[in-house]
Structure formats: structure tokens, C-alpha cells
Amino acid sequence: MRNTIILTILLFIAVIGASIYYFTGLNGEKKETLRPLTFLPEDTFLISTFHNDATTDNIFNDFEIFEALIGKSEMKQWQILKSKLLRNTVLQPYVEGIDIYISLHPEKEHISTLFTIPTHEKMDPEHLAAIMQEANQHFNVTQKDTLGTRIFHLANSRKDFVVHIAYHKEVLFASYSDSLLYKVMDNKAPKLAAAQIDYFVDNNSRNSPLSVYFVHDQVPNIANHLMRNASGNFLRLFEHLGGQSAWNLNFKNDALILSGESETQHRKENYLEVFGQQSKTTQRLFNYFPENTASYLAFAVSNTSRFQQDLEAMFEKRGEWEKIQQQFGELKRSKDLPLVEDIRPIFGNEFAIVEQSNQTQLGFIALSDSSNLSKRIHALASAAGDSIFRFDQANIPYALFGDPFKTFTRPFFIRIANIVVLANNQSVLQTFRQDWRRENLLVNTLGFKNFEKIQGNEANVTFFQRTRTASPIINYVLKPAYGSIFRDKENFGFQDFFSWSAQISGNNGDFLSSIYAIYKSKNALGATADWTYEFDNRPITAPWVFEHSDTSQFILIQEQDHTVHGIHPSGKKLWSAVFQGRIVGDAQQLADRSIVLVTDRNRLYRFDSNGKGLPGFSIALDTEPSYQPTIAELDGQQVVLIPAERKVMAYSLDGKEINRWKENTLDGKILFDIKVRDNRVYVGTDNGHFYQFNAQGEMVKKDVVEASQFRSPIALTAVPDNKIIVMAIDTAGNFVRMDFEHAPEKKQVGSWAGKSIISFDSNNQQNASAVVVIDEKKLQVFGLPDGSARYDFTFTQQVGDRPQYFNNGSLLGIASRENSLIYLFDEQGAVHSGFPIEALPQFYYGKIDYNSGNYLLCVRRDKKLYAFKN
Template sequence: MKKIIILTSALLLGVAFMAYLYFSKLGIDNDAKDLALQSATNNAALVFSFRNDKSFYDIIEGQHLIQQVLGKDKMTLLKQLKASIIDDNLLNRYVKDQQVYISVLPDSNKTLNFLITLQIQPENDIKKFYGQLKIKKVVSEKAKDLFTVKINDSLSVYLGVHGQVLTASTSLKLINDANVRLTENPFTEYIKENNHQIKNVLANIYINFNQAPLLLKNIIAGNINGEIALFNQQNSFAVLNYNFSREKILFNGSTELKDQHNYLKLFENTAAQNTSIQNILPDNTANYALYAYDDYRKWLRKLNTWQEKKEILSKTDAVIKRVKNDYRTDLNFIFTNYTKNQFIVFQLSTSEKLGAISLSDGEKTKQLLLDVSTDYNDDIKLFKSADILYSYFGEPFKKFTRPYYTIVDNNLVVANNASTVQSFLNHYKNNRLLIQTPQYLDAMNEISTTSNVSYYINTKNSADIFRHNIQLSFYRHLRADSGLKSFDTFCYQMSADKNKFITNLLLNKYIQPEIPDSLSNRY
């Protein structure tokens, strides 16, 4: 019996040891495969990924919209770098079919730059690749493991060789930074976890919102505050698949919120909604953020839990109690009974900011709010107490401390100045609305009719806002005919899918239909 026990134990130990060796080796192999990814994701907020395959280059060369987004200089650099290495059969055989990563990273002097990363095929000898590099006329050795590739008479690209990984950039700083691979990088792990979603896809973009502040500091002219302050604490990632089109740039995928205190967590596990509140927006709307949920009472309970975690629930409770004591108005009764399933905050081309909340009965709500309001004129009122809307809707209404408001067609519309509310009313009454513009309608036809969170930018209406808030070099690219000027719409749309958000990212340009000569000659 003892011999059987000893033999069985030895057998189990042997199996365990072999399994350990196998999975250890598998782990080492996987780590080796991920070296390029580790370099690409270090400090990156955006990583564009595709397979080094001829079919990809053939397809993307016909996508002139991508070329406009990148800009003439960056596109010329990528084309010439491809011609120097990828189109060279002797060099390309070492990296054929490997994954290519293009990281967008902050560089010196308030600029952004590319870092291109790819890995030499594991079966190829790195020493032979070195040998091939050294005999190329356009490539010269600058230092150990560092080469320069001559693009033209005035431009050279650094080419780093670190183990089996190649990195290329016009910035030596980015090459050196890429050599420092983090042993633990949540962005790397997120990409690896989502690799199963990217099979048979032309290209992907990965977004690391944790690193967004580093990018924004090089783009914006001031501090990261106001609407973009959320990027300071946005522990989120996204993986999006590229959908080829000659008319638009569209990515589809998912966004995942890692921070349990993130305000957007309030919209998880909620059915996506048909929204209509955006239909009241003026035609000079520059941007908006729209939020939707299925039932306000349920959503309010989520908000109260979030407020408790943020240690602000006692403050919001005090606001509600003070209003009840001072004005004998039960705000809980009003908002829980007459708030519908969506609200929005938006900014006009004049930089004025407004918010709106959908109501089930606007006239009844107007009557119930009389005691807590002061008349400005027949149409516009002013809340007597501060932080009412912040208490019931959270972060988007934080800046509307004691706003002016009006109620039109079952929508409560607020702003910090009476003149802003009046401007809104003038547009609304005269039917000068965003929903009437062909550019907006064209863009909305490209994405889902239901969502939970949507961010929208009208690039034309935002021109003056951009001019005062971003660095001159980026503004010039935004307004250049060869750059982003012809794009009229940016939209980032999120629809809850359990603990993730199905996501659409759209950059759209409206192409006005041509009128046939036979018709135009009639007028």
C-alpha cells in the first residue's frame, strides 16, 4: 500500500513539475511576444494597431480621410518610412505579418509625435537583421542599437533595435523611453485581454484615458479644467475597430471604466435609450454631452450611492432640506415624479454654456417650482437656492450653481446668465435648430439611434472656442483645408452592455448631394 501511495505521489509530483515547466515556458514565450506591445503602450494615450501586410497598405492608401487627420507632414513621414523599410523585401521579410503599433505620445516643445513599434519574427536572427541594416545606403549606425534612416535631405528617423523589438520615431526621446518597459502596465494588460476581439479586423485603435492629461497638456493652451477636467481622473480604456469608408472615419468597439467612482458608472447596466432632448439645441451648438437612463427613480438611487462614496451626500441632502424649510417646497416630490430619462449639457459657438433636463409634464413642474424661483421675465426664472440641480443630477450640473431657467415643451433649460437663456429661446422659437442642419442629420444617420452617453462636437461652431483654447499649431491643422477643416462632426457614443459600453467613434464630413444638370437648369 505504501509503495502505491509513494508511486502515486511521485507521479503527481512529476505531472505537476512538467505542467509548471510547460506553463512557465508558455509565460516566457508570451512575454517575448508582448515586448513590442509593452514598448508601444509605455506612456501612450492612443495606440493605432494593424498587421504588416500588403493588403492593409493597399486599402489604406485609398483612405484619404485618414491622411487628412494625420496631416501632410506626418503622412509623408509614414509613407517614406514604409518605402525605406516595408517596401524593401530584404528588410521586410524579418517583420512580415507582424503587428505594427503607432503610438501617439507627447514630445518636447508642446508637440505630439509618433512612435512606431514592431517586433522581428521570432524565427529570424536579429544579427542577420543588423547586417541587412548596415548595408543599406539610407541607413546609418549612430550608436549601439541605434540607427538613422534618411527620409530626405532635411529629415532622418531614428531606428532603435532593442532585443527583437524595432522602434522608429523622429524623436530620440521617444526611442529611449520605449526601451523602459514596465513590468506592470494596466494598458498592456487591457489590450492583451481584448485581443480576441480584433481577429480579421483591418486596424484598431486603443485608448488609455489615464494618459490623456499628458496629451492634453501639449494641445491645450491653458490648464486642464472645465469640461475636460474629468480626464484628470478618468481611469478608463477603449478598444475600437476601424471600419473602412471613403466618406467617414468610423470606429466601433467598447469602453471600459475601471474606477468605481467614475460618474459614468451610473449609466452601466442600463438599457440604451432613444433620445430626443438634443432636438431642442440651437443651430449654433458647438458641443454637447448627453446622458440617458431607463428610470429616474432607479438612477437617482445610484446617484445617491455615488454621492455617498464621494462624501458629498450630506451636502446635497442639506440643500434639499433647506429648500423644504425655507420655501415649503418638496424637491424630492418634484424631481422624482416629473423627471424623464435624459439630460444634456451643451455649449454654443459664443462659448456660453447651458443644460437641459427632460420632463414628463413641463407645465406642472413650472407651477411646483414657483416658490423656489424668482421671476426675471415672463419666460425666464431664477432659482433662489444654490446647487439644486447638482443635487439631483450630479457632476454635469456642478457649474450651474444658481442658474436662470425656462421650461419649453417639457424641457427645463438652464444657464448662468439670463441673456444666454434668452438667446436659446430666440433660436428655439424661430426653429433655428441643430436638428435642421444637413451636416448634423448626416452624422446621426451613421451611428446608433439609442445610447446612454454621447459626446458631440460641431467643428465649425467650435472654431472660436478652439482658437482660444488650443496651441496654435494644432489650431492651424484643425482649420486647414488639407487638415480637419472639411470634417464637420465628431461623436463618441456609448451604449451600456453590462459592465462595458458599446462604443462608436465617428469623424464625419457632410458631402452635399450634387444636383443633376437637368434639374439645375430649370431654375
């Protein structure tokens, strides 16, 4: 791939066409007509049409994508034309209910837009003159006769906006280029072919607010018009293809999606035709592509024998097959390795080409059987050191898979899992191998996850271009005029698109095709914050939301220098105070709105909602707390119970230590928090000793789970007869239940690594309803009390942070620190709308004030707390 594939340009053109809604919005039913299209020049780049009804107007009213690609200034001009001209009461009876077409046409240094508006019946010339006379109140209107038609020229006072309007054979034409109007009205100028027009009309969906029509033979012309250099691999797929595509818009406010059908002229020398008799199939190779991927072309074959047959037909048509047979005949004679019979079966049905941000290229080919490669590898290739090989014979990938590998004449390759990765340089492979080991992969980025949710992974051909990594290449390839548009962030929004992509699938000789542009919508969760709060140091706790008064709540969070901040729901600072040490576990609020927490500097704090310490606090503790306190009522008295390794420390709410609790030394280290129910205190330890204490701190019962180790908290649930059951999961994946009367029950529910994270969705007042297990990259959720599997989810990076629970435990929050993504799952395991979002672990989701909506409070690497309204 010599340069990045500039599909961006095609989408840029398509979306310019889409924006005609600002120029329309008239009510009425659709009237099909071929007549308006017969005036369009032969070199038309693209055509689109809108249904002229109120529904279309409403759909696109907040479609940010259009303004991003067309430009703010252009949109304003179209709004003026719409309100001052098309809304004119004299014109409306002629155009009400008419489909309006927009087409794009090449001119010397730019692309000109043509608006084509047929009328129901022939318009009286005096009516048009009256409309122009009224327009004279807002524009400087002049006119002249050309080719027997009167052309009106409308300009604003600064003459930086000029539109030309003509009424020719019962069709209104408008353009910013008068020469384009002359071309349209010139009967001698070549026009679109009748077959092309018929295809557009036949595939123009009545249910789509926008349809787009594209002639394939225009691809080279578009590339030459917009680019400094020759077109890249993707655009070359369309060269000499013939035929056309018709797409219809699928509405989504954070993505442009065009889907439809494509027909070709079945020229066997064209590579894309090899996939015409294939059918869409799952593509998986993108899971291996590096994070710095600028673009890729991925291919998948559903019928191997048909693919091989059509590929050979292509080579024969090009006059290359005999040469390929001669070249590989020597390999068959010398090493008994026939190309089709022995070499092709080594490889699978997927292959791809990746262009990286530094313009280096990688090839990827799936293996059908890695052991088969191991047997044949020394007959095919020679070792180059560092587990890198190089094909002995030139053009093997090209002979097997065709055009994508034409530049990989005699590549080096390595094996990763069940694929081979190719490059023309050993250092490129070494760098990729490092990226693979470090999991620096495209699939681990937030943008690609959003892309995957919109575009599926079933196709025969997929093109993908990532805007951020491809931007330098795009800037270099585009001609200066178009490069400046791409870079202009004030008037345009090209940089706000994560990616551009296209998918093509065989369809009985023709194709199904789709185009996608994924947009970073300003209205999407995580895009535009209601407010931010800046810290001097990195925040180190989750944000908590507590009551501040009868009328408002507030946010509490601690930063790295141990300063604790109280923040108003509007983002304004209420107070701050430096605490001794880092907060351990969670802060908790009591009924009187005071807040209790402990720190790793052996301090117990209790303070009011204004940050003022209550009398007697803070208190020095004898031992460092191992987790957050539990505040419970024992024998009618509020007690603060603090886990501290092998002891339980207890304090009254006025800061007095209850010494009798210190007398108990446990046989293991306390796991997380202490549970309290019905005047009984329950504690679990890492070596399988579980305790039940009474309200006075006396051990009542003890259970020991033999041959088990624990790294998870305990949970409580009530069974018939109000008996309390203690639940835990050991490091071997056993679900353990204890009632302190019978032998503990064990049930194997999983097999996990010793460092798996296990959590229950409960607090001291609730029965646990689910257990959450995070085993490296895999999330599993089991229902309680039976331990039945509910759902699972696999992340692309290892998860090392504990789960969080929101909305009374119905929403599960998971943070992936490695790629700075946070997830929110509902009770059915579906990812909550708007997630994942780029942020650091420890966040909050829910109301931030009594009457507020739901907010996401999260921290990013810039040391700011962000408040995003959902």
C-alpha cells in the same frame, strides 16, 4: 462648460495611429504577441495596430481622412519608408504577416510616433546592415551604439526628414525621435502594466483592419500637453476613472468610426460611473439645440431609481451628500417639497449641456409631466419677467443630475414644449427663444443630417463638437504649436470635418464606447463639382436637359434678368438670349428638337436647340399663361394648349391661333396643366368644376364636385374597358375620382392645411401611379389608383416648393428652401445615396448627355450652376 471639449485632440491622435497602413501592407497571417507592447513607456498616449495584409492596404488606399489628419507631407515620408525599407526583399521574410504597432508619446513640444515591428525570428545583424547599406542609395545613413544596441539614422539630402531605427530583442523600432528609442530600450524606464496590455490583446478584433487602445489615466496628461488651460467637462469625466478602452475601426470613407469596450476601476467618486449600470436609451434633446451649437454633452437615463441611488453614492463618496440633504431640508420644511419624492419626478430622464459659438452655455432638461411643473413652479422658482423664471434654491439641477450642472448654481429657465432650458443669464434665454421660434436649430443643418445617418441616437452619454462653430474656441484653447496644425488648410484637413463625437453606454458596470469623426469627403456627391457655370444674376428656373443634336444634349436654364442660357454638358456656354418675361412652368421639347415655352409677359416661344426662334415666333398672347403648355395631337394635328386662368388658348405649331378654343369660359380657374388622352382634353378648376373637351374645343362633359376646393393638379388613369378616370385631391384631403358618367367618388386620405402641396407623378402620356402630399414639414406618398399610403417623411423645416420627378417618375425630388437642402427619394421612400445636399430649390438629377452617368445639376447662393457626378 468653461471651454469647448477637446475630443478633437484624442481623435487627432487616434487617426495618426490609424495611418500606419502607409508603413505596412505586407502579406501574411496574424501572429498574436504580447512581447512588442512590453517595451512601450508608461506614459504612452495611445496604441494602434494594423493587420498586415493586402486587404488592409486596399481598404485604406483611398481613405481621405488619414491624409487630412496626418498631413500631406507626413504621408509622403511614410510612403517613402514603406517603399524603400519595408518592401525590401531582405527584410520581408522576417516581418511578413506580422502585426505592426504604432504608438504616440509626449515629448517637450510635440508628440512623437513610434513604430513597433516584431520579427518572426531573430534577424542576423548582417542582414540589417545590408538593408541599411541599400537604404544608403536614398538616404544619408549613419549609426552608433547605445545601450548595447546599434541605432541607424536615416536622413534625406535636406535633413528635414530623419528617422531612427533600432533592432532590439527581436523587435524593430522606428521613430523620428532618437530619445524615444532610448526610452524604449531602457529597462529601467517605467513601462505599460501587464493588465493594460492583456486588455488590449483581449479586445483586439481579428476582423477589424485597425484597433486602437487607450489608457484613461492619460486623459489629464493629454489635455495638459495640448491645451493652454484646464480640460473641459467631457475630458473631466475621465479624470480618476482608471481603466482603459479598446476600439476597432468600422470602415467608411466619409467618416472615422471607432467602437469597442471600456473598463473602469469603479471609483464611485467619478461621475461617469453613475451610468455604468444604465443601458443605452434614446436621446432626443438634440432636436432643441440652437444652430450655433459649438459642442454639447447629452445624457439619458434608462433606470431612474438606479441612477438616483448611484448619484447619491457618488455624493457620499465625495463627502457632499450630507450638505445637499441639509440644504434641501429647509425646502422640504418650508414648502413641503422633498428633493427626491417631489422635485425629481417633475423632470424626465434626459438632460444636456450646450456650449454655443460665443461660449455661452445652455442647460436642457426633459420634463416628465409639464402639468406637474406648472403646479410646483411657484414653490420652486420666482418669475423674472418675459415668461422667465429663476430657481429660489441654489444647486437644484446639480443635486438632481450631478456634475453637468455644477456651474448652473441658481439658473434662470424657460419652458419650451416639454423641456426646460436653463442659463445663467436672462439674455441668453431670450436669444435662444428667438432661435427656437425661427427654427434656427442644429438639426436643420446639412452637416448634422449627415451626422445623424452615421451615428445613432441611443446612448447614455453623447458628446458632440461641430468644427465650424467650435473652431475659434479650439484655436484659443490649443497651445500655439497644435493650433497652427489645426488651422493649416494646405497640409491638413481639420476644417473638412463637420463634427467629432463620442458615445458611451453602460454595460453591466463597464461601458460600450464609440468615437465618430464625420468628414466632408471630396468624393461625396455635392463636394467636388465636375464644372460650374456662373451667372450674372440668380437663376430662377430648374435646369432642363434636352437633345441638341444626334450626338449631344444640352442644358437650358433662365436667370433673373430673363436671359435663357444653353449650356454644353461640359459646362461651356453654347448660347444665350434674353426672353420677354419669366418662364412659366416647364420648357418642353418636341420631336424635331424645337423647344416650346411660355412666359409671364404673355409670350409663346418656339426655338431650335441653338436658341434661334422658329418662323412666326415668339407670339403675343391675349392672356397671361397660368401654367406650362401641353403639346398634344388632336385629330392628327399637333396643338399647343395653354392654360390661362378661365380660358384655354390653342395654337398650331406654326404659330396660328385656333380661335374656337377661346369661346369657352370656364366656371373656375384652371389648376396647373391641361391633360390630353385619346383625342380628349381634360381640365380641372379650383372650385371643383372638371371638363372634358373634344378635339375641336367643344365641351363634351362636365362634372362638379360639390363643397370642395382644389389647389392641386389633376391626373389621368385608365381602368378596364379603357375608360379614363380623372383624379384630384381637394383641400380637405379627399381623394376624388371622376369618369364623367357617374357621380364623383370621394375618399378621405388625409387631413391637411389649406396650403398643402399636392402633386401626381405623371405627365400627359402616363397613368399616375402615386400622389405626393407636402403638408408643411411632412411628406406623404400614396399609391394609385387606390390611394393607399406608401411612405412618409418629416422634414425639419417647412417645405414650400413643388416636388420634382426624375428617372421617369421613379425618383422624387423635394427642396427645403428654409435651410437650402435638396432631397431625392426612391420609390420605397429611402433617401437616395448622397442626399440631402446643400442647394437651392429647383434642380435636376439624371444624365446630361447620351452616354454620361447620372449628374446632379443644382444652384447655390453664389449664383453658379454646379454639375456633380454621382
